Amino acid sequence: MVLCVGVILGFGCGKEIGNAFGVVVIMVMLITTIMLTLVMIIIWRTPPVFVGMFFIPFVIMEGSYVSAVFTKIPEGGWLPFAVSMILALIMFVWYYGRQRKIEYEMANKITLERLGELLAMPEVQRVPGLCFFYNNIQDGLTPILGHYIKNMSSLHTVTIFVTLRYLLVSKVDQRERILIKRLRPRGVYQCTIQYGYDISEGLSLKGGEDLVTQVMRCLKQHIAMSTDRRSSVSTEEEIANLEAASSAEVVHVRGKMRFYVGDDASCFDKVMLRFYEFLHSICRSALPTLGMPL
Template identity: 95%
Template sequence: MPRLSGCAFFSDKIMQAKVDLLHTGAEAMFADLGHFSKKAIQIAFLSSIYPSLVLTYAGQTAYLINNVNDFSDGFYKFIPRPVYWPMFVIATLAAIVASQSLISATFSVIKQSVVLDYFPRVKVVHTSHQKEGEVYSPEINYILMVLCVGVILGFGGGKEIGNAFGVVVIMVMLITTIMLTLVMIIIWRTPPVFVGMFFIPFVIMEGSYVSAVFTKIPEGGWLPFAVSMILALIMFVWYYGRQRKIEYEMANKITMERLGQLLAMPEVQRVPGLCFFYSNIQDGLTPILGHYIKNMSSLHTVTIFVTLRYLLVSKVDQRERVLIKRLGPRGVYQCTVQYGYADNLSLKGGDDLVAQVMRCLKRHIAMSTDRRSSVSTEEEIANLEAASLAGVVHVRGKMRFYVGDDAGCFDKVMLRSYEFLHSICRSALPALGMPLQQRVEIGMLYKV
């Protein structure tokens, strides 16, 4: 009997596709990782989820054995009439809970993609100071709402939605198996024998399911592939544009020698004030700086090039948050601000980002031993305070690609698509709350 049932299972693709729907929803349990502890999920699965599923399927099986003609809607008919509506309410609530776990998982995946710079920047709100994985994104939430309403209105029935869901689940399982196998080979250096013992059984079973659910593609199963292709295209466009941007900036970055030459030009004046110049380049300075000096013929007496670095921790210790380095020219410094997901970098309030940088800069000047000018410590600190009193300005670059006529069609389409995504996504800077009167944006064309 086991041999016959196995042969029937692997030969009947329609039956396999239907069986695949039995374990859809189990992935919601793993989507909760990062939002709940591993132990909590294990306890919930063993004490509640698994017994409930077994009893439910056993009850449906017993009912269908005696009522063969009710196979199309046996899920509803096997429930005793007195408890039908209470069960209906519980099932609805369970569906809400399951959908919430998938929504939370979407937030986590998008957040990780944004951190890796593979996805356009969206607002991410950390709802917990203890767990880095508990996040919420309002933009993604609204997109999910629109997609959910669109799918329901477009399909109009549960059959197509179920087919789409089944395709998603089994494809995720197959992709997870492949990715875990790569981790075993590349990262863990697992012996090939053990890799094969893991990979072969799972890929045979899941590959059989995948071939079965392909029969459901014309009946709603195409939706996951369409959404995946759109997301993959967005991520590829964003990554391609970011790489071209980084390549241009690294090839045209301003070195300390070049900065000294620019400031030595007779038409360039040092104007009073404190300037925070934001850049994402740590080894060198952004080419927008050269564009700024050439066109404005000036630079503030104290200019601090600020790079914001996100760390995967809740809060960064105050002693490690601001890293200061003196650059070659007088009054020019480089500052790296490190922050965690629960840190507040607002420019509002008594101890704002400016105050923290100023405090660390004064301490760095007082303790510094790498003095490169004849200016004394007291005089340098006095110049810093005078520049702060003269006014603070925050400068950030805003680039656009200039695609020449000799560029290929692929470059034109990809870079223009990247510019569109860049124009509608959030700023690379966090919500610092810069006063409008202190904010300056310098535009520059990157010729590629």
């Protein structure tokens, strides 16, 4: 609303606003034609003849419109390009910050061997309860785990490292939505939750089960069907330990990693990473949308 009022007050003339709107409409038409052509080639595998029959007439017609409205750029048509540049900058900063964070996590990830060493420390205790520890990487464990164990000097008897995995599909089949894997330390498991871009229903399955119930059910099925017995614990004893931990306490741990921008950082990094931290601070978490408690 504020931006719309600002545009009206800034232009003060319906003609220039109409020029800006005209540039937006025709550019959207041209971009839609180009994107649909890419879909026909890459996804639908449409024969080149039919792709050409669609692309050539539309791009000639819409290209003519674009060349005509370009003359209106100095007369208000510059506004959509300015807005696009701002949005592109925000997306680039978000992508750059995420990549830097992933690089750090991969370089400092906790391996299973390192986890075993941390749990073998005399001051670290395995406390009763079930812990859902949210992990951002799949090949290894987040560096936040090391800080957590050192600061808390403990880890729950049953700890499930939960990783969210986004797939390029609308919905993921319920049988493939939750994947369980037993890790080497006793009572430690890895859970990968897969979801598509249509998350309107969250992670709800049949019966309206919550996250804990879903994961517990899948974990029990995995334990019952698993033939990989790395310890002397029987299937019945492992399931009993799981139920006892769930009855004792259920804790959700979600670490938050922040950038430290030192004085020796480049000007580019100072601006980009601080801007990313601002965006991250106002970004809403995806966990509640997926049916996960904070």
